[in-house]
Amino acid sequence: MDFDVLNALLRPRSVAVIGASNTPGKIGYLAAKNLIESDYAGHVYPINPKGDEVLGVRAYPSVLDVPGEIDAAMVVVPAKFVPQVVEACGKKGVRGLIVVASGFSEIGLRDLEEEVVQIAHTYNMGLLGPNIVGVMSNSHHCNASFAPFMPLPGRAAMISQSGALLIAMTVASYTRHVGFDKMISVGNMADVNFADLVSWLDQDDNIACITLYVEGFQNGRRFIEVARRASKPIVALKAGVSAHGAAAAASHTGSMAGSGKVYDAALQQAGVVRASGLNNLFDRTLALSLQPPMLGDNLMVISNGGGVGVLATDAAEYYGIPLRFAPPDLQAELQASVPDFGSVKNPADLTGMGGWPEYLETVRHALRHPWVHGVVVLFCETQRNDPMDIARAIKRAVDESGVTDKPVIVSFIGGEKVETAMQWLVENGLPTYGAPDVAVDAIAALREYARNCMSAMETIVPYQDVDETVARAIIAEARAKKSGALTEFEAKQVFAAYGLPVARTELARTEDEAVALAAQIGYPVVLKILSPDILHKSDAGGVKVNLQDETEVRDAYRAILANAAAYKADAYIEGVLVQEMAPLGTEVILGSVNDSTFGPTMMFGLGGIFVEILKDVTFRVAPISSDQAMKMLVDIKGAPLLAGARGESPRDRVALAEVVSRYSQMIMALGDEIAESDANPVLVYVEGKGVKIVDARIILSA
Ligand code: ADP
Ligand code: MG
Helix, strand or coil, X not given: CCHHHHHHHXXXXXXXXXXXXXXXXXXXXXXXXXXXXXXXXXXXXXXCCCCCCXXXXXXXXXHHHCCCCCCEXXXXXXXXXHHHHHHHHXXXXXXXXEXXXXXXXXXXXXXXXXXXXXXXXXXXXXXXXXXXXXXXXXXXXXXXXCCCCCCCCCCEEEEECCHHHHXXXXXXXXXXCCCEEEEEECCCCCCCCHHHHHHHHHCCCCCCEEEEEECCCCCHHHHXXXXXXXXXXXXXXXXXXXXXXXXXXXXXXXXXXXXXXXXXXXXXXXXCEECCCHHHHHHHHHHHHHCCCCCCCCEEEEECCHHXXXXXXXXXXXXXXCCCCCXXXXXXXXXXXXXXXXXXXXXXXXXXXXXXXXXXXXXXXXXXXXXXXXXXXXXXCCCCCCHHHHHHHHHHHHHHHCCCCCCEEEEEECCHHHHHHHHHHHHCCCCEECCHHHHHHHHHHHHHHHHHXXXXXXXXXXXXXXXXXXXXXXXXXXXXXXXXEECHHHHHHHHHHCCCCECCEEEECCHHHHHHHHHXXXXXXXXXXXXXXXXXXXXXXXXXXXXXXXXXXXXXXXXXXXHHHHHCCCCCCXXXXXXXXXXXXXXXXXXXXXXXXXXXXXXXXXXXXXXXXXXXXXXXXXXXXXXXXXXXXXXXXXXXXXXXXXXXCCECHHHHHHHHHHHHHHHHHCCCCEEEEXXXXXXXXXXXXXXXXXXXXXXXXC
């Protein structure tokens, strides 16, 4: 999206309100009033058919009658009139359309919405909405919305897919003391979307944190790219899960992807910090908009009570930044301000005797110490202390320390005096919360953000020893047979073309051929039915493993054919596969789906009941590097089984990670062909012994 267009939408120098009305209560009245009765410095042009004055400002029958230039037009007319209004805006040279009007795709009128976007694009206009509240910008005193209040001024920007929520947030920002410079309603996102807005907000100096309420992305991949490149923290609350129907899924991976786990993965890969709910969205926004990222894991907690210290300690572990003991020199420095019955380890406990001078000293020492990466300061209201004195001491300590690259988060617990002190702290740039665990969650968000920044810088170097031509030829052959899926035999050849370690597999069309191939491959071998009509081979009695000699191969061959005939009399039998018998190993599953939002996406989990019953799987949008794949391996609950639990030797995770990475490259490159796929099972051996794929499946896109 053209930045000129986004400038016009988000920082308009003039706004026309099309549908401006004199009738109090009407949206066209509220919209005009917000712009006219405010400090907005730009021109406001009310537009209504009669050209009546609106709130004392001259109105015009059409934008075409307006003498000056119009940057943005708010469209507040009934949906059926929107096309002609947009056409007129185009002729006038308007750049941005803020289409507040509803009655489009949200009620099934997709064609009308598309028509309007089409007209907008003919004239190089960008369209925000339709079905939105509008756009608010504190720094430009511009309330181009029908929400009655601008949010509390601050350094965050909110983009919301829900209009009602946005309006509620404007007022909630005051009670929560979380300031926003901008609030943008995106509604149906027919044109301007999250990615466009994030890229614009990223270059706006008034913004320090981008806050999202997301129901869904249209082009998830573009959002990931924009978000990864963003230089500012993005925090998102995601509502709802993707609309994958498990019924439509032909593989394990497909049914598992419907759980919202793909969104979780994609947002993490985009470097987006997550919020667990609305309160958490406010809390994390406050921290991310006021404090720097936490660049290491060493969190120092300072408190005046054991209880809150323990609560913070528990929370720190829960949120992934467990406390460590402060180094001896720091402990020695803190000793001066802590009574003998307190503690200097971490948390530092000033005890109930701790007053403002002790807070001042300890916070300053902690911040200045190179070991410390971030500080959480806790205070329980006591008889001895005025909360305001403590608040001032903390702020003074931060200022006097001269340290600006370490986050400081505060939690005060107490009554009304505490409320006042908390507000003062927030107004002075120190995020302050009413409970220690919330404060720790806030600093955890700053740690998460720093970690995200590092992983977002990783680049992916594709493997060169792959053969896409071979893979595509195999797929083309299958398509020529009118087949919607590749057989195990074909799928393994595609896998092999991407350097994936498949168990050696040959095709026998007669019993004698099977015997000859078994001798070539070497005993023991595995025999399997090969039929496009039998997807789950074991269910059909179509798999015989650990065959030791010619007699066993001959018996297995006959048994497999008989079982197949009994299972499905009209099944087309291509032959019987003869395979090397892979030694026992830890069974894992790799799979892929072509997600409707994010495109080719990888799944990994342990095999057997872990995937079927426990659904212990993790996703990543492809492609992923082997380093990223390593992280994927520890994402699942069953991870210790690969790390070597209960005295077992660790499994070859390095080899497995490479396989995951190559697999992701394959589904990316063949994204137009592969709808779903899996390698189930993949056998993982002890370190240095690699992995082996013994079964493969690829479902082609329709
Ligand atoms: P399906 O999933 O269609 O039933 P598989 O090919 O996965 O068939 O075979 C079923 C099971 O047999 C696998 O889970 C694995 O335990 C075992 N198996 C299959 N092929 C081999 C092989 N080449 N080496 C060792 N074990 C195998
Ligand atoms: Mg299988």
